[in-house]
Amino acid sequence: MSPTCPECGATGVPLMFGLPVPEAHQAARNGDLALGGCLLPEEPPNWQCPRQHQWRDADEEAWENRLLAVLLAYGYQPMEA
Numbered sequence: 001m002s003p004t005c006p007e008c009g010a011t012g013v014p015l016m017f018g019l020p021v022p023e024a025h026q027a028a029r030n031g032d033l034a035l036g037g038c039l040l041p042e043e044p045p046n047w048q049c050p051r052q053h054q055w056r057d058a059d060e061e062a063w064e065n066r067l068l069a070v071l072l073a074y075g076y077q078p079m080e081a
């Protein structure tokens with residue numbers, strides 16, 4: 001389940017900060033995730049809706065799972081631990 005935007009009610013996509021992997025760029029172009037840039041704000045939002053509203057959801061695990069699912073769908077190969 002993805003959280004919905006508190007401003008407009010649209011379904012959010014994971015918002016990630018930092019240097020994105022190539023798969024993240026591709027996913028962002030298709031609107032499956034959002035890129036927040038390299039600088040991490042102090043209280044970073046972690047979701048964004050198609051109208052570019054950003055908000056923070058406390059459920060970090062749901063965010064991580066969703067982000068990983070999107071990246072894997074684009075062929076991302078997680079590094080072995």
Ligand SMILES: [Zn+2]
Pocket residue numbers: 005006007008009010049050051052053
């Ligand atoms: Zn919105």
